[in-house]
Amino acid sequence: MITTESELEALVDKALSFDAVALDTEFVWERTYYPSLGLIQVGYPDGSVDLIDATVIEDMSSLGRLLSNTVTIKILHDAVQDLVILTRVSNAYPKAIFDSQKAAGFIGLTSSISLCDLLNQVLSIRIDKSETKSDWLARPLTEKQIEYAEEDVCYGVKLMNMMMDKAELLGRTGWINQEMEYYENESLYIEADPLSLTPRVKKSGAINKKQKIILRSVGAWRELVARKRNLPRKFVLSDENIVYLAKSPPKSYDALMNSKKLSQRFLSRDGKGLWESIELGVNEELEPLALEENFMHKDDGMEARVDLALAFIKGLSIGSAMDPALIGNRSTITNFVYDSAVGGDEIQSNPLFQNWRKEFCGDNLRKLLTGEGSLRVDPEKKLPLFESE
Numbered sequence: 001m002i003t004t005e006s007e008l009e010a011l012v013d014k015a016l017s018f019d020a021v022a023l024d025t026e027f028v029w030e031r032t033y034y035p036s037l038g039l040i041q042v043g044y045p046d047g048s049v050d051l052i053d054a055t056v057i058e059d060m061s062s063l064g065r066l067l068s069n070t071v072t073i074k075i076l077h078d079a080v081q082d083l084v085i086l087t088r089v090s091n092a093y094p095k096a097i098f099d100s101q102k103a104a105g106f107i108g109l110t111s112s113i114s115l116c117d118l119l120n121q122v123l124s125i126r127i128d129k130s131e132t133k134s135d136w137l138a139r140p141l142t143e144k145q146i147e148y149a150e151e152d153v154c155y156g157v158k159l160m161n162m163m164m165d166k167a168e169l170l171g172r173t174g175w176i177n178q179e180m181e182y183y184e185n186e187s188l189y190i191e192a193d194p195l196s197l198t199p200r201v202k203k204s205g206a207i208n209k210k211q212k213i214i215l216r217s218v219g220a221w222r223e224l225v226a227r228k229r230n231l232p233r234k235f236v237l238s239d240e241n242i243v244y245l246a247k248s249p250p251k252s253y254d255a256l257m258n259s260k261k262l263s264q265r266f267l268s269r270d271g272k273g274l275w276e277s278i279e280l281g282v283n284e285e286l287e288p289l290a291l292e293e294n295f296m297h298k299d300d301g302m303e304a305r306v307d308l309a310l311a312f313i314k315g316l317s318i319g320s321a322m323d324p325a326l327i328g329n330r331s332t333i334t335n336f337v338y339d340s341a342v343g344g345d346e347i348q349s350n351p352l353f354q355n356w357r358k359e360f361c362g363d364n365l366r367k368l369l370t371g372e373g374s375l376r377v378d379p380e381k382k383l384p385l386f387e388s389e
Contacts, residue, residue: 002052005059011042011050012066018045020073020098021066022156025054025082026136026149033226033233035085038136043075043153051149054089055137064092075156077101077115079183087189097183098160103176105323107166112325119155122162127151170321175356179326191227194220195286202239207246214281215246216289221277225270237266237274249278305337305369306330312368312375315384316361327361328352336362340369364388 002011015021022043027035040052040063054060066072067083067090076082079099087093104118105111119125131148141149167173182188199219207215219242226233233239241261250256253275257267267274280286310333317324327333332351339347347353352362364386367373371389378385 002050003056005057005062008052008057008060009062011052012062014050015042015044015066016069016072018072018157020045020075020157020160022075022153022160023082023086024076024149024152025085026134027085028135028137031232031235033230034088035081036137037085037089039141039149040086041149041153043150043156045157047154047158049150049154051146053139055139060089061091064090068092068095070095072096073098073160075100075160077118077152080188083183084189093186093189094183097180099180099183100156100159100163102179102326103160103163103167105326106172106176106179107163107170108321109323110325111323115152119159122159122166123155125155175360178355194223196289198289199223199242200233201242204239204243204246207243210284211246213284213286214249214278215242217277217281217286218242218245218274221273225273236270245274245278246281249282250275299341302334302337302341305341306334308375309333309337309365309369311384312365312386313361315375316364316386319378319381319383319385320360322360327357336365337369340366 002008022041024041024043025035025037026039026041027037029035037054040054042050042052044050052063063086067074067086073096074094075098077099078101079097083094083097100115100118101113102111104113109118109121113121114129116127116129119127128144128148128151131145134145134148136145164173164176167176195216197220199216199222201215201219204212204215218237222233222237222242225231225236229236244261250259253271256262256275256278257271259267310330313327313333314324316322317327328336328351336347336350336352339350339353347366350362351357352365354362364373367388368375368386373386373388375384375386377383
């Protein structure tokens with residue numbers, strides 16, 4: 001158990017002596033905006049593990065030497081959340097990352113597979129996941145917690161090597177390496193302006209366009225307050241109250257301050273900031289979201305072409321033992337359909353027209369959408385099949 005900054009420095013030196021190490025984090029995320037980090041696990045090629053007690057080490061910046069090193073591969077499973085946490089505590093951006101969950105989609109498995117199922121399918125190893133909801137801030141850790149934490153990383157290097165062997169047989173190692181470059185995108189680890197995002201508000205689907213603007217403005221205000229105070233969003237203002245304010249915005253600041261829906265304690269502290277956000281939304285002083293701007297003038301056939309594109313991608317993926325989720329979600333596909341329709345250079349920056357996705361499906365998908373190709377059902381495989389005109 002690593003408990004001092006000097007021991008952490010030594011661990012980093014040790015980890016950097018290997019070609020690859022596995023990383024994982026254990027945290028508690030119940031009453032704070034940011035996860036409260038309890039433990040960091042480092043697994044080595046021989047199966048040994050070091051545990052870093054993040055509750056007692058104040059300065060974790062030396063971990064940044066490992067995280068940002070371009071030679072030693074860091075193996076994680078479902079990497080983004082862990083990398084966001086590690087970037088925050090080490091103040092360093094990730095390099096040379098291998099996400100075993102994402103890589104699984106390239107070797108005939110789903111790219112949302114759990115680590116437990118992946119280890120079972122690739123290495124025939126079963127691990128115990130009973131401590132998932134454990135309190136990782138409490139000390140001392142129990143023997144079961146320690147065993148659980150070690151199992152998350154002790155097989156990491158062996159797992160990566162076996163997966164890459166399978167990928168090589170399929171000719172997809174280059175594709176996996178390209179996909180892992182995604183985790184070196186620094187924007188993943190920089191908090192976005194909440195006004196540029198669709199807010200996370202439950203039961204907000206049945207509202208009109210004007211109400212959505214108010215919802216977005218108030219939701220952004222709540223996000224900034226939650227970050228500043230390190231509180232869950234609902235501790236600042238509930239989703240129910242945001243929807244209420246969007247549907248029935250007060251006519252004035254005085255009307256807000258006299259609201260029976262919100263507590264006087266809350267209003268005395270946050271009424272001014274909340275009112276400013278409501279005014280911003282009511283006056284529609286927000287820039288349209290990028291996606292909204294793109295599809296303001298979509299034609300009647302857009303959704304039909306999106307469905308056609310999805311059918312093409314799903315058929316191709318199933319026939320190639322690739323997880324179609326790797327290609328992109330419906331929003332990504334819709335953007336590609338839109339870019340194909342308007343022409344110009346926008347298509348060149350679309351994710352489906354770059355790197356391995358362009359080779360796998362992007363080129364033929366564009367031909368399909370521009371009338372240079374067609375789909376038919378393969379009578380043997382019973383799957384949609386692309387044919388070039």
